[in-house]
Structures are given as structure tokens and as C-alpha cells.
Amino acid sequence: MVELAARKHVQFILSKAKEKNSYESVLMEHIRMNGHTGCQHDSGGFGGNIGHDPHILYTLSAVQVLALFNKVDVLDVEKVANYVAGLQNEDGSFSGDMWGEVDTRFSYIAICCLALLHHLDKINVEKAVDYILSCKNHDGGFGCTPGGESHAGQIFCCVGALAITGSLHRIDKDLLGWWLCERQVKSGGLNGRPEKLPDVCYSWWVLSSLIMIDRVHWIDKEKLVKFILDCQDIENGGISDRPDDACDAYHTYFGVAGLSLLEYPGVKPIDPAYALPVDVVNRIILGIKA
Amino acid sequence: MGSDEEEQWVPLRNRPELSDVIPVQQNDGPNPVVPIAYKEEFRETMDYFRALYKADERSPRALRLTSEAIELNPGNYTVWHFRRLILEALNDDLQNELGLTENIAQGNSKNYQLWHHRRWVAEKLGTSATSEELRFTKKILSIDAKHYHAWSHRQWVLQALGGWEEELDYCHQLLEEDIFNNSAWNQRYFVITRSPFLGGLKDMRESEVCYTHNAIVARPENESSWRYLRGLYKDDNLSWVNNPQISSLCLEILTAKANCVFALSTLLDLISHGFQPSQEFRDAVNALQTSDSEQTDSDVAKTACSVLESIDPLRANYWKWYRSKHFENA
Ligand SMILES: [Zn+2]
Numbered sequence: 317m318v319e320l321a322a323r324k325h326v327q328f329i330l331s332k333a334k335e336k337n338s339y340e341s342v343l344m345e346h347i348r349m350n351g352h353t354g355c356q357h358d359s360g361g362f363g364g365n366i367g368h369d370p371h372i373l374y375t376l377s378a379v380q381v382l383a384l385f386n387k388v389d390v391l392d393v394e395k396v397a398n399y400v401a402g403l404q405n406e407d408g409s410f411s412g413d414m415w416g417e418v419d420t421r422f423s424y425i426a427i428c429c430l431a432l433l434h435h436l437d438k439i440n441v442e443k444a445v446d447y448i449l450s451c452k453n454h455d456g457g458f459g460c461t462p463g464g465e466s467h468a469g470q471i472f473c474c475v476g477a478l479a480i481t482g483s484l485h486r487i488d489k490d491l492l493g494w495w496l497c498e499r500q501v502k503s504g505g506l507n508g509r510p511e512k513l514p515d516v517c518y519s520w521w522v523l524s525s526l527i528m529i530d531r532v533h534w535i536d537k538e539k540l541v542k543f544i545l546d547c548q549d550i551e552n553g554g555i556s557d558r559p560d561d562a563c564d565a566y567h568t569y570f571g572v573a574g575l576s577l578l579e580y581p582g583v584k585p586i587d588p589a590y591a592l593p594v595d596v597v598n599r600i601i602l603g604i605k606a
Numbered sequence: 607m608g609s610d611e612e613e614q615w616v617p618l619r620n621r622p623e624l625s626d627v628i629p630v631q632q633n634d635g636p637n638p639v640v641p642i643a644y645k646e647e648f649r650e651t652m653d654y655f656r657a658l659y660k661a662d663e664r665s666p667r668a669l670r671l672t673s674e675a676i677e678l679n680p681g682n683y684t685v686w687h688f689r690r691l692i693l694e695a696l697n698d699d700l701q702n703e704l705g706l707t708e709n710i711a712q713g714n715s716k717n718y719q720l721w722h723h724r725r726w727v728a729e730k731l732g733t734s735a736t737s738e739e740l741r742f743t744k745k746i747l748s749i750d751a752k753h754y755h756a757w758s759h760r761q762w763v764l765q766a767l768g769g770w771e772e773e774l775d776y777c778h779q780l781l782e783e784d785i786f787n788n789s790a791w792n793q794r795y796f797v798i799t800r801s802p803f804l805g806g807l808k809d810m811r812e813s814e815v816c817y818t819h820n821a822i823v824a825r826p827e828n829e830s831s832w833r834y835l836r837g838l839y840k841d842d843n844l845s846w847v848n849n850p851q852i853s854s855l856c857l858e859i860l861t862a863k864a865n866c867v868f869a870l871s872t873l874l875d876l877i878s879h880g881f882q883p884s885q886e887f888r889d890a891v892n893a894l895q896t897s898d899s900e901q902t903d904s905d906v907a908k909t910a911c912s913v914l915e916s917i918d919p920l921r922a923n924y925w926k927w928y929r930s931k932h933f934e935n936a
Contacts, residue, residue, distance in 0.1 A: 454837030465792040510788040534924040
């Protein structure tokens with residue numbers, strides 16, 4: 317089997333971070349945002365850039381980046397937490413911003429963000445959990461709103477939010493586990509919905525969900541490792557969605573994160589619910605110093 | 607953008623209506639993705655946008671400027687945000703928004719902002735927007751029948767504005783085109799459980815079992831149709847086990863000896879809920895054993911699990927677990 321070309325991937329990511337005007341530069345936005353809080357809005361939320369309007373997506377990115385660098389204390393934590401908590405609706409769901417769009421992605425983002433800030437007390441957790449459960453389908457998966465099709469990305473968000481709030485006992489893990497392990501296709505890769513093509517980024521969404529519900533041994537892990545490694549560009553670095561496609565920062569991140577969950581030798585462990593390194597989560601959530 | 611429009615484009619600094627505006631240049635951060643050819647046009651447009659946005663000028667010229675900025679970069683959240691503020695302030699005709707968003711969809715229909723905006727507009731227009739929104743989503747789904755944003759929007763339209771009457775026929779039409787389309791199966795389930803014109807899951811069950819039976823016989827390897835069938839008996843395991851149509855469907859597929867994974871798993875599901883398999887089932891399952899399956903077990907469920915382990919090797923551990931959980935005494 318080919319090995320992980322770790323050094324090449326680091327070079328690839330660094331080169332992408334320098335390149336302005338590239339597709340990746342947009343994705344690298346939050347990485348560069350590190351260090352300055354100029355994107356913080358009066359409301360307490362964060363925008364995608366200085367002077368941009370706040371949205372819950374950028375707010376979580378900002379908190380995650382600061383958490384990664386142990387700099388959360390530069391924030392007005394109370395203000396950020398109030399902004400996020402203010403996005404909760406009467407039925408327990410969350411909107412992404414003042415315009416009110418609702419999606420279980422926002423439930424995850426809000427819960428993850430508030431947990432990192434130690435402020436889950438600011439929202440009605442019980443109602444938030446009930447709303448997520450109302451988006452559960454008969455196949456065991458979750459969609460973006462009640463009745464929405466099961467989708468691996470939405471499942472990650474819902475399972476992640478339930479894991480963080482200690483509510484995983486409220487779902488049928490066996491049924492969901494079977495749906496998730498059906499996502500593995502012959503090549504070893506995982507897809508996000510039935511009959512879709514396998515994709516490295518879904519190895520993260522599906523795999524992390526399987527780990528959170530303790531059913532990861534139901535898939536063929538070795539074949540999945542091989543699939544991810546086959547998506548590497550050995551010469552120039554980077555990982556793509558499928559073997560022989562063009563590499564980008566997004567799939568490189570999810571490929572390495574997937575390998576981390578698969579306990580690939582030499583890759584630092586990552587927390588499946590927070591999508592942050594385990595030592596960072598231990599430091600923030602459990603108060604354990606590395 | 608057509609070449610006509612390109613020729614007509616007038617630099618903003620030469621437009622009389624903007625002569626009093628002092629453009630504000632971007633101070634930091636990355637530049638968004640724009641085709642190289644529009645770079646200069648884009649930079650200038652955004653500089654003028656920033657000026658009006660900073661001044662919070664909710665005027666017709668600001669509205670026009672947001673159209674241009676959106677067409678150049680539909681991914682900029684702030685421009686859409688400001689556009690809605692202007693529309694609210696001006697009480698402008700929202701019909702224009704439908705054309706704008708449809709144009710953007712032609713470039714990239716996976717843009718979150720466009721759907722968000724569309725939804726905001728439809729909410730304001732109310733039931734007069736129903737047929738237009740159903741047409742628009744249908745158009746997107748005719749290009750990508752599993753488009754997650756389009757399905758999500760369509761479900762919202764049905765629930766908020768109505769238009770359920772022909773939705774079941776629409777699902778049927780999509781399943782005729784592609785019987786594996788999980789999104790269409792999901793929508794079908796959405797309709798039979800939520801449409802105010804149908805009597806709900808129980809009333810629909812009989813006809814839906816027939817429909818799904820035919821779909822499964824046509825393609826027994828279809829995960830979606832089997833899951834749909836099971837979903838028809840959500841929270842009603844007793845009816846699931848007692849309906850002979852379900853078990854005989856399993857037998858029919860098992861006897862044909864091809865693509866048996868879901869027929870076997872459904873049989874196991876039935877047995878684990880109390881179904882008593884007859885000799886016919888035993889014979890059908892035994893006949894599926896391959897040379898590398900374990901030796902015949904007197905227990906049909908255990909045999910079915912070993913067959914699954916060998917014909918579905920990626921999930922061998924799942925089937926091993928299934929056997930030990932349901933059919934082995936601890
Ligand atoms: Zn992907």
C-alpha cells in the first residue's frame with residue numbers, strides 16, 4: 317500500500333495559503349483570520365472578513381481557530397455566546413443569522429461553539445435536542461429540517477450535537493449505524509447518500525458519526541484507508557475527492573482527518589464531535605493541560 | 607454574462623449617478639474568486655459597494671449596484687444581506703428577485719445564498735409564489751434530480767405555501783426516470799406522511815406497499831425502495847411481521863437467487879420481530895450458501911447471517927454482530 321506523503325501535504329497546504337485569488341484562498345480565509353478579531357461585529361458574531369456581516373458559520377470558525385491556538389481569551393466570550401444563543405428559535409432550532417434560515421447544521425455549529433466557550437447554559441439544550449430529533453428519518457439518518465433527506469453531512473451535525481450534549485441515548489444507533497456503513501462502496505470509499513459517488517470528504521462525515529455512535533468496526537477500515545491514500549498526489553502533495561482528481565485544501569484536510577480517525581500511524585488524534593485535535597478538546601472541555 | 611452586456615458596461619467612475627460616491631478600497635484579506643476577465647470591473651464594483659454599504663444608503667442606485675456585485679460574485683454573503691435591507695426599505699417589487707436568483711442558479715445552483723434569498727422572497731410573496739417556486743425547483747431538479755438545496759426549498763414551499771396536489775405524481779415521474787433516486791423516495795415519504803390531502807401513513811400503506819413491491823421486484827438491489835418499505839411500518843412492527851405481502855416479497859427475491867442482500871436483511875428483520883419462517887424460506891436461504899459459507903445451520907436466521915457475511919464482505923462485521931445480537935443466546 318502507498319504511504320501517507322505527510323511532508324508533501326504540508327507543503328501543499330502552505331503553498332495554497334500564500335496563493336491569493338485561488339479557490340483555496342477563500343477556504344483558507346479562517347486560517348488567515350487567526351490572531352486578529354477585526355472580523356468581530358458589534359453583535360458579538362463574526363463575519364467572513366473585516367466589515368462583513370456576522371453569521372454563525374464564521375463565528376464557529378473564529379472560535380475554533382482561536383481554540384486551536386489557545387487564544388479564546390482574546391474574545392469577549394460573553395458577547396459571542398449571547399450572539400449565538402440569540403439565534404435559537406422557539407422550537408429549539410437555530411437560524412444562521414438575522415435572516416432566519418434554519419438548518420440542523422446551525423444547531424451543530426451553535427452547540428459546538430457554545431460548548432467550546434463553556435456557555436451551553438445560555439440556550440435551551442432540551443429544546444435544541446428535541447428539534448434535532450424531529451429531523452430524524454425512518455432510515456435512521458438525519459436531514460436539514462424535518463422531512464429532509466438523510467445526508468452524511470447533516471448526520472454528522474446532528475450526531476455531533478447530540479454527542480456534545482450527552483444525548484446519544486435518544487437515537488437508534490444500530491439503525492443509523494447500518495445506514496452509515498451502507499455508505500461504503502466497493503472501492504472502499506464512502507458516499508454521502510445512496511447511489512452517490514464516494515468522496516474523501518464523506519469519509520470524515522460518515523466515519524466521525526460511526527465513531528460517535530461506537531459502530532466504526534462495521535465498515536472495512538483497511539479498504540477505506542487505502543481509498544484515501546489512493547486520492548493523494550504523491551508528487552505535488554494534496555488529497556482529492558476521488559483517485560486521480562485535482563487536489564484541494566478542503567479534501568486534504570478531510571483526508572488527513574479521516575486517517576486520524578482511522579488511527580493511521582503518525583497522525584495526531586482528532587476528536588470526532590468537535591473536529592479539533594484531541595489534546596485541544598481535552599484542554600478546553602476537560603481542563604486537562606497537555 | 608452575454609457579450610452585449612459586456613460592451614455596455616460603463617466604469618462606475620464614469621457614471622453620473624455615482625459621481626458623488628467616493629469608492630472605498632478593500633483594506634485586507636483575500637480577494638474572492640472572480641474570473642480574471644472581470645477582475646477590474648469586480649474591484650471597482652466592490653469599492654463602490656463598500657462606500658454605499660458603509661453609508662448604509664438604502665437607495666435605488668444601491669440596489670442596482672448590489673445586482674451587479676451579486677452577478678460578479680454570488681458567493682458574497684454581505685452583498686445579499688445588504689440587498690435585502692434595501693428591498694425592505696424601498697418596498698421594491700420582489701418579482702425582480704426571481705429573475706436575479708434564476709440567473710445566478712444557471713451559474714452555480716449550489717450557492718447557499720441564492721436559495722436563502724429565494725426563500726426570503728417567496729415568504730414575502732406568499733401563496734402567489736407557489737407555482738413559480740414549484741416550477742423553479744422542478745427546473746433545477748430536471749438537471750440534478752438529487753439537488754439537496756432544491757429539495758429542501760421545495761419541501762418548504764409545500765409546507766408553507768401549499769401545492770401538494772400533484773406532488774405524488776411528480777415523485778412517481780422521477781422514480782420512473784431513476785428508480786434508485788433516494789431523494790425522490792424521500793420526497794414520496796414526505797408526501798404520504800405530511801400531505802393534507804392524503805390520509806397519512808396508515809391510509810396510504812396498502813397502495814404504497816404495492817407500489818414499492820413492484821419497484822423492488824424490478825431492482826432488488828435498490829437500498830432506497832427496501833428502506834421505504836420498512837418506513838411504511840414505522841412504529842408498527844406487528845403489522846410489519848403479520849403482512850404476508852412482505853414475507854412473500856422476500857421469498858420471491860430469495861428464490862430468484864440474485865441481489866439478495868436486502869431481501870435477506872429484511873427477512874432477518876422480520877424474524878427478529880417474531881416472524882416464523884416456513885420450510886420454503888429455509889430452502890431458499892440454504893440454496894444461497896456458497897462454498898465458503900459456514901456449514902448449514904438448522905437456524906435459518908443464522909444461515910442468512912453467514913450468507914450475508916460472504917456476499918456483503920465490506921459489512922461482514924455488521925452481519926456478525928447482527929447474528930450475535932438477535933440469534934445467539936448470550
Ligand atoms: Zn468532497
